[in-house]
Amino acid sequence: MNTVRDNEVDKLKHQSNIGRLDDVSIHSWYRFVYAYSDRVITGLADEFGITQDDLILDPFNGTGTTTLAAKKLGIDAIGTDTSPASVLSARTKTNWDVDLDEFRKRRKELLDTLEPIFSQIGSGENKTLGDFSSSEEENEISLEKYDFTEPKKTPKGWLSEKPLKKMKVMKYHIEEMPDNDVTDLFKLAMIAILPEDVGNVRFGPEATRDRKQEGDKDVLLYFEQKLRQMEDDLEKVQQTTNKDDVVVGDVEIIRGDARQIGDQLREESTLLNSEKHEGEIDYLITSPPYPAEHDYTRNQRLELIWLNAADDNKDLQKIKKANIRSHTKNIYVADNEGEQVNIRENEHVDEIASKMEQYIIDEDISHGFGNYYPRVVEEYFAGMQHHFEQVYDIMSPGGKAAYVVGDSGSYWQFEIPTAKILKELAEERVGFVNAEIKLWRNMAATTADYDDVKENILVLSKPE
Ligand SMILES: C[S@@+](CC[C@H](N)C(=O)[O-])C[C@H]1O[C@@H](n2cnc3c(N)ncnc32)[C@H](O)[C@@H]1O
Structure with missing residues (x-):
């Protein structure tokens, strides 16, 4: 330093x-x-003097x-x-040494391949037999090699039939490319347009089906626009970074x-x-995530499927199990980080989990996700404690860590002061010092479950 x-x-x-x-x-x-x-980053870079x-x-x-x-x-x-x-996403956005000539060449080939197929799919079922002239029939491209079945883990109604077919054709051809950084640009463009433009999905913040968006989509146009944006940006950064004084x-x-x-x-x-x-x-x-029922594997479901990372429940579970336990759909019987670190010895964790357990008894809640709320609280904070220990271990003396976290009121309105509890764990159990909580912003209500969520920045320091 x-x-x-x-x-x-x-x-x-x-x-x-x-x-x-x-x-x-x-x-x-x-x-x-x-x-x-x-x-957030430019602000903190200045404040910390990074x-x-x-x-x-x-x-x-x-x-x-x-x-x-x-x-x-x-x-x-x-x-x-x-x-x-x-x-x-992160890897592609930060790799600026891409061969742009190769990118342009491949883009042309790919778009030339997709264009006639998409227009065939697009017009497909709208045609009556009488619409086909004999020469048109001869020009029809065989679509036999493509598998048009809807992937198993696609939430119901998220993709209309024609956009689904087009995206499967696109996937097929992108997968034929060599596995390298130019291909990553195509893969990222493909997964980016899925939730943004192609799917019938709304984010509020949880992903839900949006019937208003159903129907065919101009997939080629969205894909082209995304690729054009990537080209423009890469041209600019390559020109800028070629100058001697830009680091x-x-x-x-x-x-x-x-x-x-x-x-x-x-x-x-x-x-x-x-x-x-x-x-x-x-x-x-x-x-980091915080206890709030946000299921990241659902919000990114289409992207994960198109990257072959969510073909079945086993795939999804693999990602969920690696995730910090921040919602009831990623709590597992074998989870025991809470026990490992005696998380209930933290007064606040114990108080919140106890209140929830009492509520489950009082309201006779014998099934449903509510049963797992106390477990999420325990496993979340225990997981974050493990994370803090690991960070402490590789941080330089005098180093600082900033966590933007929301307080949560998603669980039957029991308030979970996330930053405050994390601060206690980091200081009392891990060794961070001078912890501070700063109000970052008040998030507007996004779901019916919570009104007004405070987002804080928790700043931790490692002693010199
Ligand atoms: C609130 S988001 C971060 C958003 C990020 N700041 C951005 O601008 O895109 C939290 C992220 O944590 C990831 N995540 C959840 N559990 C994790 C874990 N145990 N280790 C690493 N990442 C995890 C999720 O996949 C998700 O991408």
Whole structure:
């Protein structure tokens, strides 16, 4: 880490990057409803005095906001997440050394292949026999090689018939490409348009079927637009970063469980173990899940299916089991992190879980997800304690960690002061010091379950 004076000079360096790389829209290549704004990162980078010598970690990196913002600021960063869709997103958004000529060549070939097939699918059932001239019939492309069945784990009604067929054709041809970074751009464009434009899905924030969107879609247009946006952005960043005085950060994206992140990064990370960073992260900026019934594997369901990561329940369970226990659909009989760390010895966790258990008895709740609310509370906080221990282990002395978390009132309106409990666990059980909770913003009501959720930033420091 730098001295205060060095920091001032280095801060100016990363600020000069901001203007130059600010007009690229890479964040929006693929987003999801739980993403935060990159202003969180630029704000905290200034407040903490993060420099281009430092290493940032986002252990719940999602679509990659932190790692992309860090790269733009010229700061090295590692991002991890359990979702293959998020890992692809973060990795693709931060890899700017892509061969654009190869990308353009492949794009042309792919669009030329898809265009006649899509128009055949699009017009397909609208045609009567009389509409076909004999020459048109001869020009028909055989669609035999494509499997048009709806993937098993597609929630009912999320894809209309024709868009489904088109997306399956697109998937087929993208899977024929070699496994490399140019292909990643096509894969990301494909999964991005699924929830944004192609599917009949609404996010509020939970994903639900939206009947108003049903019908055919101009899939080719959405796909083309997405690919064009990627090309424009990559052209801009490649031109900018070719200039001598622009430093961009190195980024590494790894699929992993934040509860074991220290051990995993020590083993696998090139950046952490580099000479520059000597096995230590300096800052952590992230927005972890909090107990609120958000099922990430449902909100990203179409993307995961199209990446072959959610073919059946076993696949889905694999992702859910790696996730922090923040909702009742990812609680398992064998879960016992709560017991392992005696989480009920924390007064607040015990009080909340006890109140819930009493409510279950009083209201005679014998089935349904409500039964699992106390277990979510226990397992969530225990999992986060394990995560804190792992972070502490790889953080440099004097390092800081910022967690953007919401308080939760989703569980029968029992308030769960997430940041406050996390602060206690981090200080009392792990060794972080000078913990502070700052109000980030008041989220507007998003579901009927909770009115007004406070989002806080919990800042933790490791002693010098
Ligand atoms: C609130 S989102 C993060 C959003 C991110 N800040 C962005 O801008 O896209 C939380 C993320 O944590 C991930 N996650 C949940 N449990 C995890 C775990 N145990 N380890 C790593 N990531 C996890 C989810 O897949 C999700 O992407």
